[in-house]
Amino acid sequence: MSLLRLQGVTRTVELPDAEPLHILRGVDLTVDVGDHVSVVGRSGSGKSTLLNLLGLLDSPTSGNLEFDGVPLGRLSGAERDRRRGTDIGFIFQQFNLLGGRTALENVMTPLLYAPGKQFWRRERLAAEMLDKVGLGARLASMPEQLSGGEQQRVAIARALVRGPRLILADEPTGALDIDTGAAVMTLLDDVAESSGAALITITHDPNVAALARRHYRLDKGVLTEVDVNRVLSLAEGVGTL
Amino acid sequence: MRLWTGFVGSVVEAWAELRIHRTRVLLSLIGVAVAVAALTGIVALGAIAQQSQIETMERQSGRPATLMISTYNPVTGQTPDAVELGEAFASTMDRYAITWHSRNAYTNMQIQFPDGVRDVQTQVVDREFGVMHRVRIEHGDWFSAVDAERLAPAVIVNEYFWNLLGSPALSTHPTISLPGREPTTAVITGVTPSPPFEEYPSMFLLTSAWDRIVSPEMKAQTYPSYEAWVPLELADQLTVLIQRDISGALGTDWQTDVLRNDYLSYSDEDPLLFLKILVTGVAVLILLLGALGLVNISLVTVRHRIREIGIRRSFGATAGRVFFAVMMESVVATVVAGVAGVALAVLVVKSPWVVEFVAAGIDDPPAFPIEAAFIGLASSVVVGALAGLLPALVAVRVKVIDAIRY
Numbered sequence: 001m002s003l004l005r006l007q008g009v010t011r012t013v014e015l016p017d018a019e020p021l022h023i024l025r026g027v028d029l030t031v032d033v034g035d036h037v038s039v040v041g042r043s044g045s046g047k048s049t050l051l052n053l054l055g056l057l058d059s060p061t062s063g064n065l066e067f068d069g070v071p072l073g074r075l076s077g078a079e080r081d082r083r084r085g086t087d088i089g090f091i092f093q094q095f096n097l098l099g100g101r102t103a104l105e106n107v108m109t110p111l112l113y114a115p116g117k118q119f120w121r122r123e124r125l126a127a128e129m130l131d132k133v134g135l136g137a138r139l140a141s142m143p144e145q146l147s148g149g150e151q152q153r154v155a156i157a158r159a160l161v162r163g164p165r166l167i168l169a170d171e172p173t174g175a176l177d178i179d180t181g182a183a184v185m186t187l188l189d190d191v192a193e194s195s196g197a198a199l200i201t202i203t204h205d206p207n208v209a210a211l212a213r214r215h216y217r218l219d220k221g222v223l224t225e226v227d228v229n230r231v232l233s234l235a236e237g238v239g240t241l
Numbered sequence: 242m243r244l245w246t247g248f249v250g251s252v253v254e255a256w257a258e259l260r261i262h263r264t265r266v267l268l269s270l271i272g273v274a275v276a277v278a279a280l281t282g283i284v285a286l287g288a289i290a291q292q293s294q295i296e297t298m299e300r301q302s303g304r305p306a307t308l309m310i311s312t313y314n315p316v317t318g319q320t321p322d323a324v325e326l327g328e329a330f331a332s333t334m335d336r337y338a339i340t341w342h343s344r345n346a347y348t349n350m351q352i353q354f355p356d357g358v359r360d361v362q363t364q365v366v367d368r369e370f371g372v373m374h375r376v377r378i379e380h381g382d383w384f385s386a387v388d389a390e391r392l393a394p395a396v397i398v399n400e401y402f403w404n405l406l407g408s409p410a411l412s413t414h415p416t417i418s419l420p421g422r423e424p425t426t427a428v429i430t431g432v433t434p435s436p437p438f439e440e441y442p443s444m445f446l447l448t449s450a451w452d453r454i455v456s457p458e459m460k461a462q463t464y465p466s467y468e469a470w471v472p473l474e475l476a477d478q479l480t481v482l483i484q485r486d487i488s489g490a491l492g493t494d495w496q497t498d499v500l501r502n503d504y505l506s507y508s509d510e511d512p513l514l515f516l517k518i519l520v521t522g523v524a525v526l527i528l529l530l531g532a533l534g535l536v537n538i539s540l541v542t543v544r545h546r547i548r549e550i551g552i553r554r555s556f557g558a559t560a561g562r563v564f565f566a567v568m569m570e571s572v573v574a575t576v577v578a579g580v581a582g583v584a585l586a587v588l589v590v591k592s593p594w595v596v597e598f599v600a601a602g603i604d605d606p607p608a609f610p611i612e613a614a615f616i617g618l619a620s621s622v623v624v625g626a627l628a629g630l631l632p633a634l635v636a637v638r639v640k641v642i643d644a645i646r647y
Contacts, residue, residue, distance in 0.1 A: 055555065057641045078559045085557015092645060096552050100261035110556035112250040119246040162557075 002066070003165055003198050004031040004054065009063035011049050011221075023049045025221040026063070033165060035198040036189065038209035040231065041218035047202050048170075050218060054200060055088055055168050056080045068165075085113045089159030089197070091188070093171035095151040097143040097158075103130060104139040107158045114162055129157040133187060149180035156188055160195060167192055169201045173208050185211055206231050247562060255569035259577075262542075269538040270578035273624060276531025277582025278589070280524040281617030285590045286599055287520035288610040293603050294516070298504035300375050303468060305505040306476035307373065310467040310483060312497045320464050321495050329490035330467045333483055341470035343367035344448045346463045351420055352442070354405045361402065362443040365451045365465065373470045376445070381411040381431035384447055394419065394427045394450030400435035402442035419446075421454035476501060528620050535628040539571060543632035550636050551644025564633045571629025572622055579621025583614045 011024040023046045031037055041047045052058035053065060056072065065072040067083065075083065089110075097106050104126050111122035118125065130139055133153040143151055152172065159167055172188060173181030185201075185208055192199040203209050210231045217226045259266050299305075310330065313320050320326070327344070334342045346365040351358050370376065371383035379400055388395040396417065398406075409415040411429060419425045433445075448465075455463075471479050484499040491497065500506075543550075550563055558566070587609050589595060 052641075057555070078561065081554070081557055081559040081562075083557075084555065088557075090555040092552075096548070096645060098549055098552065101257070105257070109553070112254055113553075113557045113559075113562065115246050119250060158556075 002030045003033050003035075003068060004029070005064070005066040006030075006053070006060075007064040009053065009060040009065055011046070011053065011058070012061040023221050024053075024060070024223075027221075027223045029216070029223060031166070031198050031200060033198055034193070034196050035214065036192065036201075036212045037199070037214045037216065038201045038203060038212035038231070039216045039218055039223070040203060040206060040209045042204065045218045046221045047204075047218055050223070051168060051170055051202055054166075055090060056084050085110065086162065087165045089162070089164035089167045091152070091155050091159045091167065091169040091172050093174035095143070095148075095155045095175070097151055097154055099143060102140050102142060103135060103146065103154045103157075106143070106154055107161050110158060110162050118162065126157070126161055129161045130154070132191065133157045147180075148176050149184055152176060152180075152184045153187060156184070156191065160191055160197070163195065163197075165197050167197050167199045169199065169203075171203050171205075172201060173203070173205060178207075181205075181208065247565070251562065251566045251569045252573065254566045255573045258566075258570050259574055265538075265542065266574055269535060269542075270574055270581075272531045272534040273575050273621065274578040274582040274585065276528045276624075277579045277617045277621050278585040279527040279582075280620055281583050281586035281613045282590055283520055283524045283527070284613035284616055285586060285610050286595075287517065288607055288613065289590075289599050289603070290520075291516065292607050293599075295504070296375055296603055300377075302502045302504060303373055304375070304470055305503040306471055306473045306501055307503045308469045308471060308476065308480060308483065309500050309502045310469065310487065310497065312487060312491060312495050314494055315496045321491055323460065323465065325491065326467075326487075327465075329487050332490065333486045334469060336486065337471075337479060337482065339469050339471055339479075341369050341373055343370040343373060343468050344465040345370060345468055346448075346451075346465035348459070348463050350444075352417055354442075355407065356405070359405075359442055362441065363446055364443070365446050365448050365463070367448050369470075370445075370468075373468065377434055379432045379434040381429070383431055384445070388430070388447055389449045391428070391450070394425065394446060394454065395430040396427045397431035397433060397445040398429055399433045399439065399443045401439060402444060403429070403432045405442060419454055421459070422456045425454045473505070528624060532624040532628050535571070535575070535624065536631055539628050539632040540635065543567065543635050546636075547639050547644045550639045551641045554639070554641040555645060560637045563639075564637045567633040567636045568626060568629040571632070572625035575621040575625030575628065576618070579618045582621065583617040586613070586617065 006027050006029040009024060009027040009029075010022065013021045013023060015021055027050065029037075039047060039050065049058070053060060056067060056075075059065075059072060067075075068087070072080070097103075098109060101109070104123070107126035107130055108122045111118050111125060114122070127136070127139060130136055133156055135150060135153055135157065138146065138150065141150075143154070146154065152175075167188070169188065173184055176184060188199065189211060199212070201208060201212060209215055210228055215226050215228055215231045217224050217230075312326055330342070330344075334340075343366050348363050348365065349360045350363045352361045368384045368386065368388070376383060376397075378397070380403075381397070383397065384395060393416070396419075403409075406415060406417075406429075409429075411432070415429045416426050417429065419427045427446075427450075452460075469479075469483065480499045480501070484497050487497040487499075488495065553563060553566075554560075590609060
């Protein structure tokens with residue numbers, strides 16, 4: 001059974017005094033446990049809307065979206081929220097660490113929404129996860145005391161601390177230099193692989209997209225699978241997004 | 242289990258949020274703390290004022306329940322023989338084991354002062370009258386059991402009287418001469434305070450002394466009334482019994498009335514109701530102003546936290562959880578402010594200056610009323626919940642991805 005399945009998914013926004021805006025048109029996508037998928041696209045191509053749908057933050061206008069075999073429409077708002085907390089980890093371009101909190105407290109934050117043992121053992125679990133991403137010595141550091149790469153590693157630890165089955169990375173290297181970005185992606189790929197989670201990277205950086213095993217291009221709301229050479233050609237400036 | 246971890250998690254979140262934004266929180270809560278302090282302080286001062294008012298009323302008409310007993314001939318208006326009435330009253334009091342009772346008569350006596358003779362309003366009472374009417378003593382003491390046996394009667398004068406004598410030290414046993422069958426030397430053993438408007442001399446004299454020194458003519462012109470201080474819950478029953486027994490002892494020529502005269506008997510309504518409503522109204526107004534300030538600050542704050550709320554939603558925080566967490570922040574903060582406010586109110590209300598100003602003259606100064614502290618704390622919780630409601634609604638309406646990219 002697929003972890004995530006989209007069939008003919010559309011997303012349309014009604015606009016006042018204007019034609020409806022078709023953001024996503026007939027998107028088909030299947031993601032299995034352990035998959036690594038990248039989606040590249042220009043600004044305005046519908047990447048954010050797709051991310052909202054994949055993260056159970058929005059509902060399609062039409063089509064079918066199933067998470068773990070359960071149609072999205074069958075889940076109540078609170079059930080979606082809980083499933084998001086349990087099964088989905090988000091990594092953002094701007095890291096989005098919570099200010100005024102240490103690295104440890106940031107990684108502990110998702111565990112505040114976990115039930116049972118994960119909640120009561122949150123400090124230990126968070127420390128172990130930070131150790132796993134190489135920040136075992138920076139537990140008490142505030143976000144502003146960390147470099148960009150370190151902040152993104154904290155964000156990765158935070159996304160993975162509840163053991164999600166799907167990691168959604170939204171421009172994960174967008175705020176990092178090339179070398180740091182590459183290091184972060186390698187780490188992300190490694191921890192995702194070792195945890196068996198599926199990784200979907202949404203990016204406009206072909207080099208980052210090329211690291212995935214399957215590659216998609218989103219253009220004007222239409223999602224098309226492309227091969228890695230096509231993605232790499234974009235990176236070399238031969239093709240266009 | 243999920244509910245419990247949810248609750249603990251919300252409190253942890255709320256506390257962390259308050260810790261991180263302590264400066265802002267502190268500033269926003271000063272208003273609430275001051276409002277709670279004002280509310281608690283006003284309720285506490287209200288209780289003291291109420292006690293003061295009660296004591297004033299009890300000085301005038303006795304403590305609840307005080308029964309006033311009077312006997313007269315309904316045709317002629319005459320009063321019965323004082324001795325006979327006294328015996329009937331005493332035996333009735335003994336029968337019902339009423340220990341707090343007193344005779345009470347008003348008369349005038351001419352007393353020699355350094356600047357001449359003056360009429361002195363004299364109240365002839367039993368020793369128990371002092372407790373029954375909360376008689377305050379400025380210097381010396383109220384009558385004691387041995388005073389009844391003194392050859393030179395003890396008198397307790399008011400401050401005005403005492404000042405006319407040159408405020409002699411009571412340890413020197415100052416004396417005055419009382420008129421009667423023959424002049425009698427009396428010793429001043431106590432001084433009652435004179436309010437500013439009381440510009441005439443007055444004194445208390447024990448009934449036993451009065452009986453010994455005055456002439457039969459003077460006694461005949463004085464009509465004592467009788468008072469009994471009985472348990473409130475037995476007052477109605479005893480009213481009937483005392484009326485029946487004294488009437489029975491004196492015969493059918495005499496009518497005996499037994500009436501309650503204490504402040505609680507004036508009406509079914511609480512005589513302090515107006516004061517209470519006024520105090521409560523002022524307190525609620527103060528608290529509302531504090532709450533409005535908090536709502537204002539909370540609303541501005543939550544708008545600055547939209548991104549953070551979006552991030553939390555992406556971690557699986559449900560709308561309910563976000564709502565509860567924002568509410569909890571407000572409640573936890575106002576409870577802390579409430580505790581500070583109550584502590585401040587206790588310090589202010591119990592400060593020597595306030596005690597001297599407000600509670601002066603109170604025999605039984607009330608302890609800091611626990612209900613005032615409770616009202617203060619409960620109000621802070623309610624204000625926190627109300628002030629958190631609007632920001633919590635705003636927080637729930639946040640669109641997650643928009644918020645993250647905010």
